[in-house]
Amino acid sequence: MASNYDVVIVGGGIAGLSLAAALAGKCTVALVEAEQSLAFHTSSRSARQLIPSYGPPVVQELTVRTLELLAARDAQATEPILTRRGFMLVGDEERVQAEASGNMHRISHAEAMELCPALNPDSFTAAGLDNGSFGCNAPLLLEEHRQSAVAAGADIITGAKVHSAQRLGSGWQVGAGTEGFQSGVVVNAAGAWADELAVISGVEKLGLQPFRRTAAIVNVEKPLPPETPMVCAADDSFYFRPEGNQVLISPSEHVPSGPEDAKPHPGDVGKLIANLNNVTTLGIHSVERAWTGLRTEAADGIPVVGFDAEAPGFFWLAGQGGYGFQTSSAIAELAAALILGAVEAESPESRTVEQLAAARWSIRR
Ligand SMILES: Cc1cc2nc3c(=O)[nH]c(=O)nc-3n(C[C@H](O)[C@H](O)[C@H](O)COP(=O)(O)OP(=O)(O)OC[C@H]3O[C@@H](n4cnc5c(N)ncnc54)[C@H](O)[C@@H]3O)c2cc1C
CATH class of the missing domain: 3.30.9.10 (D-Amino Acid Oxidase, subunit A, domain 2)
Known part of the structure; x- marks a missing residue:
């Protein structure tokens, strides 16, 4: 029998893990990862640098916000995530x-x-x-997200490649490895496989x-x-x-x-x-x-974050390119706000990245 969750996140890299940590405890969450270990692909292969001047303006804004969130975390912790490096x-x-x-x-x-x-x-x-640029302890950041997601009740399942995802009533039925899940929202955090996941979900791919x-x-x-x-x-x-x-x-x-x-x-x-x-x-x-x-990119080089316009409950968290760590905490904050809004309203809607940027300021106020 399929397990029931509010949100199933596909992909256990920095994108999926940071969102799982942001959502866990506020709704029911499962994260499924194809590989036996988390962060096996791009998220264990970065240069671990967070550079506020790097990327288009919206990426720079998301980087500044991520640095704020990580600095606030470091102020309370014994081992820092950030190390100043120009x-x-x-x-x-x-x-x-x-x-x-x-x-x-x-x-x-x-x-x-x-x-x-x-x-x-x-x-x-x-x-x-x-x-204003910093080195980032990426393994520690990933592990903290995993720990805080699990501590708040999220289920993390590795070695379970999602092979099917279909709309079922007002939600989704997801097949991963030998397991089945039902959820209101499916999050596509599949990195280089994001378009492939869209295709098996019957969702139009974006050309990532x-x-x-x-x-x-x-x-x-x-x-x-x-x-x-x-x-x-x-x-x-x-x-x-x-x-x-x-x-x-x-x-x-x-x-x-x-x-x-x-x-x-x-x-x-x-x-x-x-x-x-x-x-x-x-x-x-x-x-x-x-x-x-x-490094997976959309044609305009801007991360794709938000509900698909045509497929209710299908949420994109992809196309982070060379900015996946430096934007991660800000994007997780925004994505969690949008998903929780949808879970509460039970009517997932489509958002553009500009609306996400606007949402960022309303979150901060
Ligand atoms: C050399 C290099 C240097 C970089 N340096 C930096 C840097 O200094 N700063 C920075 O911010 N960024 C940097 N980046 C970019 C950053 O690493 C990426 O943006 C980020 O890791 C992407 O994370 P992700 O979670 O989207 O993807 P991934 O880490 O690839 O995670 C996606 C996961 O989805 C899983 N998956 C795919 N399909 C399925 C499926 N059907 N079922 C289940 N699971 C599935 C995959 O197995 C994978 O584990 C660098 C990248 C590279 C390559």
Whole structure:
């Protein structure tokens, strides 16, 4: 017999887990994850940086709100989620200026060299700094969401891939692995598989596209001081940041992919190392480990959050692209408010992201 919940969340990455934590205790919630472990895909593969100047304006707003929520959490906790780490953009005048925003200010070449003496001074002419940027303890954040969801009564089921979802009366019947669920609301937090989940649910897909992004931890001759900001090329050819005595590097590639367990392509990390050994004095000599994740984007680059206009009770929580952590707490707050409103009114309605942004301010007042 199918178990009954107000909300079934499909996907156990940062999106699904943060929403489960926000909803649990306020309505009945099940989260189902295809893999045996939570956060197996993109959510365990990020660079763990929260950058208020990164992304379109609505993403920047959601990032600022997420930072507020995480700072409030840190003020009450012994182990912080956030660690101050600036974000510095280097490149030519035109590209750096194009990225300048309220959260990023221009700095001189000399200031940039002082912040990261490992840079080859001839490799850039202009720089910008976002001092409101933070490193994020992503594993701790994910685990806290899991714990608080479970403590408040949510059921988390792993190793259960959702293979069917149909409208049944005023709700949904969901088949996952060998189990069945009935719920008023289904949340699509399936990351790179979000469009695939829509199709098996009889919902029109949105054209969400996963893009590959590789990163690696490398060993270096000259470690970066811990206070070094994340350094990012304005032409998107690399970024790097300290990771203890090692360095995290990425070629910042943006290559379309199908939904899959992505792996680094042979040669990609080697090419990046050759480039970084040219533009820095890091002296990268070996790779500790390398990985690839999928950043899934809508055509306009803005996360898709809200009830589907055509499929009552089908809630999108997808397309977070490269911003899934930095927007997570704010998006969970908004999504929970919309879903709880619908659960209480029993009439799920469609919302645009602009309405979500507006809702954010009403939540804060
Ligand atoms: C190299 C790299 C660096 C990044 N750096 C940053 C960063 O510094 N800051 C930042 O904010 N973001 C960063 N990101 C982006 C961020 O990691 C993602 O936006 C975020 O992890 C997406 O989370 P998610 O929960 O939507 O997806 P996922 O973590 O992929 O979770 C989706 C889950 O849904 C499950 N699923 C799919 N289909 C089904 C089904 N049918 N049934 C059940 N379960 C299903 C999958 O198994 C998966 O576990 C980075 C990404 C990459 C790849």
